[in-house]
Amino acid sequence: MSQDLYELSATELSASYAAGLDPREVAESVLARIADREPVLNAFYVHEPEQVRRDAEASAKRWASGTQLSAFDGVPATVKENIPRSGIPVPSGTALANPPVSAENAPVTDRLLEAGLVLLGSTTMPDWGMLSSGVSSRHGITRNALDPSLTTGGSSAGAGAAAAAGYGPLHVGTDIGGSIRLPGTWAGLVTLKPSAGLVPLHAPYMGRAAGPLTRTAADAAALMSVIARPDIRDYSTRPYPSMDWFKGPANPAGLRVGLQLDAGSGAEVDPQIAAAVQRAADLFAAAGAHIVELRPFMSQAQLAGIDAFWRTRSWADYSALEPEQRENVLPYIARWCAGGKDYDGVATMVHYNRFAQVQQETIAATRDYDLVLSPVAPMAAFPAEQPMPVDDPDLPMAHISFTMPYNMSGQPAATVNCGFMLDGRTIGLQLAGPVGADDKVLAAAVWFESVRGDAALDWARVL
Structure with a gap:
C-alpha cells in the first residue's frame, strides 16, 4: 500500500x-x-x-x-x-x-x-x-x-x-x-x-x-x-432498539433542522465560527432540509449554578486530602474548586436543581427537530499551556453552553470539522439529535463529510 x-x-x-x-x-x-x-x-x-x-x-x-x-x-x-x-x-x-x-x-x-x-x-x-x-x-x-x-x-x-x-x-x-x-x-x-x-x-x-x-x-x-452494548455493571444502562451503524450517509431532504448560533449563556461566539456553522447549515438547506432558527435555551444563571455544583463536588474531594496531598493537585483546580467551599446545603440544592432545569429545557427546545446544528465551542483552540479557554478559575465555564445541555438531556451529539479560522485553526460543527438517534446523527455527519468541500481537514498536513 x-x-x-x-x-x-x-x-x-x-x-x-x-x-x-x-x-x-x-x-x-x-x-x-x-x-x-x-x-x-x-x-x-x-x-x-x-x-x-x-x-x-x-x-x-x-x-x-x-x-x-x-x-x-x-x-x-x-x-x-x-x-x-x-x-x-x-x-x-x-x-x-x-x-x-x-x-x-x-x-x-x-x-x-x-x-x-x-x-x-x-x-x-x-x-x-x-x-x-x-x-x-x-x-x-x-x-x-x-x-x-x-x-x-x-x-x-x-x-x-x-x-x-x-x-x-x-x-x-x-x-x-x-x-x-x-x-x-x-x-x-x-x-x-x-x-x-x-x-x-x-x-x-x-x-x-x-x-x-x-x-x-x-x-x-x-x-x-x-x-454500544449493554453491561449489567452499569445500572444506568437503557434498553435501546438495534441501531444501524453502517447505514451510510443520511439524506437531509425533508429533515427539520434547528440552527442555534446563540447558546444564551457563556462566551460570545466568534464571528468566524458562526459563519462556518451557518455555511454548514446552508449545505443542509440546499439538500432539502428545512432550517429553523433555534432560540437560546440555557441561561447564565443555570450555567453558573452547574459550575458551582461541580466546584462543591470537587471541593469535597480536595478537602478530604491530607495537606501535603493537596499540594499535588494542579493550582488552577485547587483555586477553582475552592469556589464551592462556602455554599451551604440550601445553595447546593439550588445549584443541583439547575441540572434538571437544563435537561427539561433542552428537550423542550429541541423536541420538534430531527437534527440541531450549532458550534461546538464559541472559541477556537487556545495555547496548550493555558488550563481553560477563559483563563480565570473564578468565572463560570464560558465554553460549554453548546455542549453541556446534551449531557443533561441524554441526547446524542456529534462533531465534525466544518471550516477553519483565518489562521488555520479548526472549527467544529455539533450535530445533535433525539435520544436514541445516535446512528442517524452519525449518518448526518457522514453526509456532511461528503459535501463540505474545502472545510475538510487534510490529514496529510499532520506531520
Missing part, C-alpha cells in the same frame, strides 16, 4: 485484514508513529509497545485461522485514563500519590478486547477531568497534533491528540460537559457523545458518557458498533 499503515481507517483495516494484511505490520507502523510524535504530544499515560506486539500477533493468528473475534480484530485503539483496565492505576490526571489500582476492566475495555482490538494504551487527562485542556499535574501538557503550540482540548486530551496524530484509528474518551466534543472541534475530529446509557460505564454519573474520537464519521460508527 502507498499509504502508511498507521493512516488507514478502521474500515480500511478491516477490509485489508480480510484480504491478508498482517495486523503485526499495522502495529509496527503505529508504534513507529507513536515513537516519532509522542515526545512532543504527550498523549499517553500508559503505553506498552511489547504488549501491543503480543496482542497484534494473537490477532494475526486468529485471522490466519479464520477465528477472528470481529471484523475489527487487530485494529489499534486507545482508552482514556479514567476508563479502567485491570491492574493499572487510575490517577485521573492528578499527581496524587498511590492512585487506586483497577481490580477489573471497565465495560468499554472489555468490549474492545472481546472484539480483538489491539489496545495501544491509556491516554492522558487533566486533573479530575475538570479542565478543557491537556494541562495535568501528573502528565504535564498534552499538545495538539495539528499544532503543538495549541491545546488539544479536554478532558479527553490524550485521546484527541492520539486520534489527530494517527495513533491508530479508534479512540475512546469520556464526556460530562463536552470532554469528547471539545477535542473534536479543536483537533478537527469526528466525535460522538452518545445517548445516555447507550455505552455502558464503570462509574455512571449524571451526564457522563463514553464515546469515540476518530478522524472519520465511519470510524466513529465502527467504534460504536463495538462499545
Whole structure:
C-alpha cells in the first residue's frame, strides 16, 4: 500500500485484514508513529509497545485461522485514563500519590478486547477531568497534533491528540460537559457523545458518557458498533432498539433542522465560527432540509449554578486530602474548586436543581427537530499551556453552553470539522439529535463529510 499503515481507517483495516494484511505490520507502523510524535504530544499515560506486539500477533493468528473475534480484530485503539483496565492505576490526571489500582476492566475495555482490538494504551487527562485542556499535574501538557503550540482540548486530551496524530484509528474518551466534543472541534475530529446509557460505564454519573474520537464519521460508527452494548455493571444502562451503524450517509431532504448560533449563556461566539456553522447549515438547506432558527435555551444563571455544583463536588474531594496531598493537585483546580467551599446545603440544592432545569429545557427546545446544528465551542483552540479557554478559575465555564445541555438531556451529539479560522485553526460543527438517534446523527455527519468541500481537514498536513 502507498499509504502508511498507521493512516488507514478502521474500515480500511478491516477490509485489508480480510484480504491478508498482517495486523503485526499495522502495529509496527503505529508504534513507529507513536515513537516519532509522542515526545512532543504527550498523549499517553500508559503505553506498552511489547504488549501491543503480543496482542497484534494473537490477532494475526486468529485471522490466519479464520477465528477472528470481529471484523475489527487487530485494529489499534486507545482508552482514556479514567476508563479502567485491570491492574493499572487510575490517577485521573492528578499527581496524587498511590492512585487506586483497577481490580477489573471497565465495560468499554472489555468490549474492545472481546472484539480483538489491539489496545495501544491509556491516554492522558487533566486533573479530575475538570479542565478543557491537556494541562495535568501528573502528565504535564498534552499538545495538539495539528499544532503543538495549541491545546488539544479536554478532558479527553490524550485521546484527541492520539486520534489527530494517527495513533491508530479508534479512540475512546469520556464526556460530562463536552470532554469528547471539545477535542473534536479543536483537533478537527469526528466525535460522538452518545445517548445516555447507550455505552455502558464503570462509574455512571449524571451526564457522563463514553464515546469515540476518530478522524472519520465511519470510524466513529465502527467504534460504536463495538462499545454500544449493554453491561449489567452499569445500572444506568437503557434498553435501546438495534441501531444501524453502517447505514451510510443520511439524506437531509425533508429533515427539520434547528440552527442555534446563540447558546444564551457563556462566551460570545466568534464571528468566524458562526459563519462556518451557518455555511454548514446552508449545505443542509440546499439538500432539502428545512432550517429553523433555534432560540437560546440555557441561561447564565443555570450555567453558573452547574459550575458551582461541580466546584462543591470537587471541593469535597480536595478537602478530604491530607495537606501535603493537596499540594499535588494542579493550582488552577485547587483555586477553582475552592469556589464551592462556602455554599451551604440550601445553595447546593439550588445549584443541583439547575441540572434538571437544563435537561427539561433542552428537550423542550429541541423536541420538534430531527437534527440541531450549532458550534461546538464559541472559541477556537487556545495555547496548550493555558488550563481553560477563559483563563480565570473564578468565572463560570464560558465554553460549554453548546455542549453541556446534551449531557443533561441524554441526547446524542456529534462533531465534525466544518471550516477553519483565518489562521488555520479548526472549527467544529455539533450535530445533535433525539435520544436514541445516535446512528442517524452519525449518518448526518457522514453526509456532511461528503459535501463540505474545502472545510475538510487534510490529514496529510499532520506531520
